Amino acid sequence: MKYLKYFLIVGIVLTTLSFTTSTSRISEGIYPGDLMPKLKINNEAGTKLDLEHLKGVKVLVSFWAAYDAESHMKNVLLWNTLQKEKHSLVMVSVSFDKSKAVFEKTLSIDGINDRYQFLDTKGSNSEIYQKYQLEKGFQNYLIDEKGVIMAINLTPKDLNRILEKETM
8 A cells, every 4th residue: 555655656747747748848959859059140242041041941051161171171062962962951051261252262162152151250259159169170960840950060971861861
């Protein structure tokens, strides 16, 4: 009888917890499964980006700089992959180069359309740089239609594999 009370109490507590967890929200963060933190920025052409406006579409966000060879190369390879494979996804790139001329020349040489290319000349002092903890290295994020991070630091091969799984 004594144990019956304990089992009953534990059962009620577990039942209550199961109802509350289904209504909990995904927390904002920078890891897979987290809700992507808000990202608002303007590009040189005056185009404003607010990731909130891209909900309903898969988005690849790439943080890079021309002075960082690895992030620059990944940005170009991912852009070329998306152009070649015609995946239904928007790629947004944010460069942390301090020179607008370097940024523009790099885009021109790389043959990248500047519609979703953004420059943050504040570099490591930028709010975006700090929010995404980019002092640990530049990264890219694949975000689903609801704004949840699906994957980080994708190579073109990783991106194709994930997107092909989605279409099957």
